[in-house]
Each structure stands twice: as structure tokens, then as C-alpha cells.
Amino acid sequence: MDFIAAHDLDEALAAKAHQPDAQLLAGGTDLMVEVNLAHHRPERVLSLRRVEELRELSTDRIGAGVTWARLERNGHRGLAQAARTVGSPQIRAAGTIGGNVATASPAGDGLPWIIAAEASIEVRSKERGTRTIPWNEFFVGVKRTSLASDEIITAVVVPEDVPAAQEFAKVGARNAMVISTVCCVVIRGDDGFRVALGSVATTPMRVTRAEEMINAESAISDAALDEFARIVSEEVRPITDHRSTEAYRRHASGVLARRLVERSLR
Amino acid sequence: MNITITVNGEERALDVTGHESLLSVLRNDLELPGTKDACEQGECGSCTVVFDGEAVCSCLVMAADADGSSVTTVEGVASDGHLHPVQEAMLAEGAVQCGFCTPGFVVAGSHLLESNPHPSEMELKEALSGNICRCTGYGAILRAFDTVTGEGS
Numbered sequence: 372m373d374f375i376a377a378h379d380l381d382e383a384l385a386a387k388a389h390q391p392d393a394q395l396l397a398g399g400t401d402l403m404v405e406v407n408l409a410h411h412r413p414e415r416v417l418s419l420r421r422v423e424e425l426r427e428l429s430t431d432r433i434g435a436g437v438t439w440a441r442l443e444r445n446g447h448r449g450l451a452q453a454a455r456t457v458g459s460p461q462i463r464a465a466g467t468i469g470g471n472v473a474t475a476s477p478a479g480d481g482l483p484w485i486i487a488a489e490a491s492i493e494v495r496s497k498e499r500g501t502r503t504i505p506w507n508e509f510f511v512g513v514k515r516t517s518l519a520s521d522e523i524i525t526a527v528v529v530p531e532d533v534p535a536a537q538e539f540a541k542v543g544a545r546n547a548m549v550i551s552t553v554c555c556v557v558i559r560g561d562d563g564f565r566v567a568l569g570s571v572a573t574t575p576m577r578v579t580r581a582e583e584m585i586n587a588e589s590a591i592s593d594a595a596l597d598e599f600a601r602i603v604s605e606e607v608r609p610i611t612d613h614r615s616t617e618a619y620r621r622h623a624s625g626v627l628a629r630r631l632v633e634r635s636l637r
Numbered sequence: 638m639n640i641t642i643t644v645n646g647e648e649r650a651l652d653v654t655g656h657e658s659l660l661s662v663l664r665n666d667l668e669l670p671g672t673k674d675a676c677e678q679g680e681c682g683s684c685t686v687v688f689d690g691e692a693v694c695s696c697l698v699m700a701a702d703a704d705g706s707s708v709t710t711v712e713g714v715a716s717d718g719h720l721h722p723v724q725e726a727m728l729a730e731g732a733v734q735c736g737f738c739t740p741g742f743v744v745a746g747s748h749l750l751e752s753n754p755h756p757s758e759m760e761l762k763e764a765l766s767g768n769i770c771r772c773t774g775y776g777a778i779l780r781a782f783d784t785v786t787g788e789g790s
Contacts, residue, residue, distance in 0.1 A: 372654075372655055372656055372701070374638055374699075374701040374702070376701075376702065376704065396699060396702060398697075399697045399698055399699055399702070400679055400697050402699075403658060403679075403696065403697040403698070403699060404677075404678045404679065404697070406656045406658075406699070407658065407677040407678060407696060408677060408678055412655075412656055413656075416656075416699065416701070416702075418699075418701075418702045420702060440691075458679065458767070459679070459680075459682060459766055459767025459768075460692065460745070460763065460764055460766065460767050461679065461682060461685055461692055461693050461694045461745070461767040462679050462694070462697075462767065464691035464692060464693050465691070465693045465694070465697060465698075547766040547767075548680065548766060548767060
């Protein structure tokens with residue numbers, strides 16, 4: 372195995388341009404599971420752990436190397452709530468938001484917040500410089516993204532006007548250290564509710580039909596919430612797998628989305 | 638590749654050849670078997686070490702990436718021949734059944750107490766939530782920590 376430890380972003384970008392097949396390594400919480408259990412043996416590994424530029428964190432820009440532990444304490448409300456449910460303290464001390472975005476698992480706990488906040492993914496390559504990819508163009512399939520092979524994710528860029536009313540919740544088999552069966556984010560702004568879910572489709576998804584329905588209501592009645600939950604359950608596109616059935620995921624999606632809308636109004 | 642890691646205050650040089658984890662080199666190359674190898678997927682916490690100031694699962698750290706780092710294992714928690722108060726308390730409370738999870742609890746718990754000597758019950762449970770005791774001996778483990786943090790009777 373070739374191992375490259377980049378010390379700054381320029382060095383990392385040069386290495387990735389030179390060897391686009393290099394497997395990027397940040398917190399290791401996804402990659403090393405593949406190495407240990409699935410006998411994944413990447414020939415080249417490029418470590419980003421020492422790249423200071425990727426660890427910068429501000430309200431409108433979350434460096435790709437920012438760990439869950441930091442987001443738990445200093446993130447936007449909904450993202451901090453999501454961060455707190457990722458793995459265990461040991462995982463949150465190592466795992467990064469950039470890794471969550473790059474792995475693009477349908478169950479990635481940070482991803483529904485990104486699409487509800489309508490954030491962008493900032494990526495960079497040595498040849499073409501920086502590209503800022505909108506939230507609805509980055510995730511293209513199960514663990515597939517629009518990142519090019521010579522690019523590195525540098526940050527999640529958050530719109531300045533992201534509303535403060537944000538709620539996250541997830542359902543899993545137990546409370547601590549669990550992978551989502553369904554996770555959901557609701558952000559409430561002046562333009563209405565934005566509702567995003569994870570683990571219910573090949574990518575994190577917005578339930579736009581349900582959003583349109585609830586945002587057309589002048590007052591949020593119980594009947595309206597029932598109808599909203601019903602549309603959410605209908606609109607999600609889950610599958611049955613080892614973690615849950617399709618039917619349960621549909622049910623839980625409606626329950627969670629409704630609960631978070633109610634919570635965001637308190 | 639040749640790497641250098643400061644383990645329990647001592648600089649150790651070794652050669653890593655492949656994709657092995659920090660856990661693997663601690664146990665097999667550096668002959669520090671206190672750190673336990675169980676799930677190898679970051680679920681159980683039995684391999685917890687302090688890596689550059691953070692308690693992490695050593696099974697998820699690629700050894701090559703640990704070059705230049707500083708690591709504390711359970712073997713480095715006691716100092717000058719004296720057990721750490723967490724270790725003393727776990728002995729006194731009988732907080733050990735099969736013992737496989739114990740090193741992970743000792744490392745995660747003593748690491749918490751360094752930054753937060755008097756954690757609330759919630760903070761303590763949260764800090765230990767990444768460590769699984771398959772004997773389900775959590776009651777005695779929490780009682781042991783309570784005697785260290787001053788919560789115990």
C-alpha cells in the first residue's frame with residue numbers, strides 16, 4: 372500500500388491530481404470498517420487528517436474535516452442534534468462531516484440537514500479549482516456522488532439565511548450507537564417548512580409534495596398534520612432490508628416528520 | 638513504511654506494511670495486549686485508546702496514519718505503580734465480570750474525568766455509551782465511577 376499523509380490542502384490536491392485512484396482517509400470510521408470486515412485493500416491511501424484548512428468551522432462554512440464531536444457543540448441546531456446521534460463518543464471524535472458526505476450512505480445522519488438547509492458541497496481540484504455543487508445535485512445514488520476522481524470535498528457551505536427553527540430526529544433499534552432506520556430534519560422558515568429524510572431512498576430526499584401541502588395551510592390543524600404525515604409516508608421511497616421493512620419505514624417517516632413539524636412550532 | 642508513535646509516553650518506531658489498524662500494531666507489534674480486539678467496526682469500544690487527546694476506537698485508526706501521534710492505552714493509565722482511581726474503584730466495586738470490556742471502560746472513563754472530574758449521571762452515561770459490556774454489568778461499572786466522581790454514597 373502507498374500511504375500519503377498530506378500536510379496541507381495544496382499537497383492533498385496535488386496528490387489527488389497525480390493519483391486520482393487514491394482512497395481518501397479522514398476519520399476512518401467508514402473506511403476502516405471496510406478494511407477490517409470486507410477485506411477492502413485500497414492500493415493507495417491519501418490521509419487528510421493533518422490538513423488544517425479542512426478543520427475550519429464557521430456559521431456559513433463547515434470544513435470537511437470538522438468532526439461530529441465539534442458539530443455537537445458548535446453546529447447549527449438541527450445538525451448538532453444529528454451529530455449527537457452519530458455512533459458513539461469515540462466515533463464522533465474521529466468521524467467527519469466530509470466523510471459522511473463523501474460516503475453518501477442513504478443512512479448518513481448529516482445529509483438530511485444539508486438538503487433541508489439547502490447547503491452546497493464545496494469541492495476542489497488542482498486543475499479546475501473550486502466547484503460549489505448545490506444540495507440537489509451532489510447525491511446521485513446509493514454511495515454515489517457527483518464528485519470527480521481528482522476532487523476533494525473541502526466544505527459544506529451554508530446559506531446565510533438558513534432559518535434557526537430546526538429539528539432532527541431518528542428512529543433506530545436502540546438509543547445509543549445506532550444506524551438510522553429513518554432520520555428526518557424539519558426546518559421552519561418564513562417561506563414554510565422544509566422536510567428532508569434519510570434511509571428512505573437511494574439518496575437523502577426532500578418530500579416536496581408534503582411540503583407543498585403543509586405550506587398551503589393557513590393554520591396547522593390536527594387534520595392537516597394527519598394529511599401531511601400520510602403524504603410523507605406515501606412520498607418516501609424506502610426498501611426492505613436487514614434494518615427494517617419498507618412498511619415500517621413509511622410509517623416511521625410520517626410519524627417523525629409530523630412530530631418535528633409540531634416541535635418546530637413550539 | 639516506517640512510523641513513530643509515542644505510546645504511553647515512550648517513543649516507539651515500527652514498520653507497517655499494509656492496511657493494519659493501530660489496534661493491531663499495539664497488540665501484535667508493540668506487545669500491549671491490554672487494548673482488546675472484539676468487533677473491529679467501532680461498535681463495542683473495547684479497543685478504546687486516547688489518540689492525540691481524543692478517546693477513539695483504535696480499530697478504526699489506520700496504523701500508517703498514526704505516524705507522529707501520541708497514544709495512551711490502558712497500560713498507560715496507571716502511573717508510578719499506582720492504579721488510576723477509576724481502576725481502584727472498579728476493583729473495589731467488583732465492576733468486572735469477564736473483563737473483556739474493562740480496558741475500554743477504564744480508558745474512556747478516565748479520559749472523561751480528566752476534562753470533567755464531576756460529570757452528571759447523564760454526562761457519565763453519555764461518555765461511556767460507546768463501550769458495551771456483554772455481561773451487562775453496567776450497574777457495578779456506574780457505581781464504581783460514582784465513587785470516583787463523588788456521586789456515590
